Amino acid sequence: MLTPQSEEIVRATLPAVGGALGEIAPLFYRKMFAAHPELERDLFNRGNQRQGEQQKALASSIAAFATLQLEPDPARQDLVLSRIAHKHASLGITPEQYRIVHQHLFEAIAEVLGDAVTPEVAAAWDEVYWLMAETLIAMEKGLYGGAGVEVGDVWRTVRVAARRLESADTVSLVLTSPDGEPLPAFLPGQYLSVGVTLPDGARQIRQYSLCSAPSEGSWRITVKRVLAAELADGVVAPAGEVSNFVYDNVFEGDDLRVTLPFGDVVLPPEGDAPLLLASAGIGCTPVIGMLNHLADTEDRRAISVLHADRSAASHAHRRELAELVERLPSASLHRWYEDLGARRPVDVVHAGRVDLSEVALEPGTQAFLCGPLPFMLAVRDALVAREVPAENIHYEVFGPTTWTGAFA
The missing domain is CATH 2.40.30.10 (Translation factors)
Structure with a gap:
């Protein structure tokens, strides 16, 4: 937790700092990559840098974490930081890299905000950064230890x-x-x-x-x-x-x-709660992995499998998906294609986009979503409208974590 003095300063300056993050983040990356070109070449996603997505992700993460210090929500904070920690572990991030980020980030903050960054303001935001960084470092150390490797050796x-x-x-x-x-x-x-x-x-x-x-x-x-x-x-x-x-x-x-494998959007190790597995496009891959596990363990719970794609021809793992659902005695499959080609809609293959109105939802359903963010938001809203608790809806997004506020 922040000290009372720092909390007061962060609360007062969050609008100004948050409003300037769109300018601070690109400047930070320019400074860091100028000093450490190997990070841009060998670690960061160059495509996301060119499109500005990584800059948005940094701004989103800092603003979200600072807000959570002022309006505590432990579950929400754990979710945000767990996703970041697993992503960092999958890259082999080390504590030294947090010090590099700190140096160039605070140089950028001082350059953009100028005289508004008094020693007291700098100290308060320094506390925010290191509270976030040290929490992530500890979480990542735990992930490395759980994988049986030294820090960063993945x-x-x-x-x-x-x-x-x-x-x-x-x-x-x-x-x-x-x-x-x-x-x-x-x-x-x-x-x-x-x-x-x-x-x-x-x-x-x-x-x-x-x-x-x-x-x-x-x-x-x-x-x-x-x-x-x-x-x-x-x-x-x-x-x-x-x-x-x-x-x-x-x-x-x-x-x-x-x-080594990482990620925290995973099937519970045990339990019999009904499942809904919804994917779109290449987001089918974690669902295929989950279904392979469920079929191998001869799971008998109720499972609804939903997939959306452009067409049957573009649907990766189409045959495997159907075969896995066949192996599960209480599973049902629903597919939606934007283009059915010469095919006619049938009970399990529909035209257009996902529609949950006719999908049976068992009480206590745990839902797992993966695909483009608009798809997941639409499915999530439909599930909430069907009275599925938000805490029962789990999702995976690949790419920069600009989604941190999307499911609030």
Whole structure:
């Protein structure tokens, strides 16, 4: 908790600092990357930097954490920090990097706000930063310890044992240990990071959900090729650097650098609560992993599986999804495609977007969502309208954590 003096100062200055974060964050990254170009080249997502998404994420995280110190909500704070800690652990972040961030962030704050940053104001916001940083450092230390590794030592070399097309633009890779030993266990719903060295020499990192069953002793991920696309107002979404590199260049027998699995949106280790698993697009991958686990353990609870996609042709793991649901005696499958092609709507395949009005929801349902943020917000609102408690709705977002306030 903040000291009373710092809390008073943060409360008084939060509007000014929060309002300036949009200017502070880009300046901070420019300063940090000028002093540490290796961080931009080898750690941070260059695509998110170019689009400004990482800058928004930093501003969102700082503002959210500061607000939570003034209006305590332990559950909300644990959720926000747990997501960040798992993401950091999947990158191998170390305490030293928090000191680097602190130096350049506070230089940027002082430059943007000028004389408004008195010694007292600087000390109060310094307290906010280190309260957040030290909490994350402790959480990450616990995650590293739980994985049985030293702080930051999460990277491993694996070998691609199999590669299979899951749709025209997605490919799954089965990863094994080069020495033949089983890979470490993971929880259904977790992800790992993949690091590749691109033609310009930069090492870029992205996260991919594990879609295999934990019992297999190998890991399987699915990578979707992302082409450049023109959005509204002439904005161009860039091609995916890592996804396209993996899709075009990684094949059976190749070695790949990955991290140990992390992520906190996972199936409970035990329990019989009814489940709703909803995904859209490539967000199907953690759901496939969860279903593989449920099928392997012969789970008999009520399970509703929902998936939305552009078309049947673009639906990665389409056949596997149906086969897994078939293996579960109390599971039902509902699919929505924006384009049905020549197909007619049937009981389990619908035209358009997800509609929960005819999906049965058992009392006590635990819902897990993964996909684009607008999709998850729509499903979440529909579930709340059906009286599913907000604390029973769990979600996974890949990319910068600008979503921290989206589910408040």
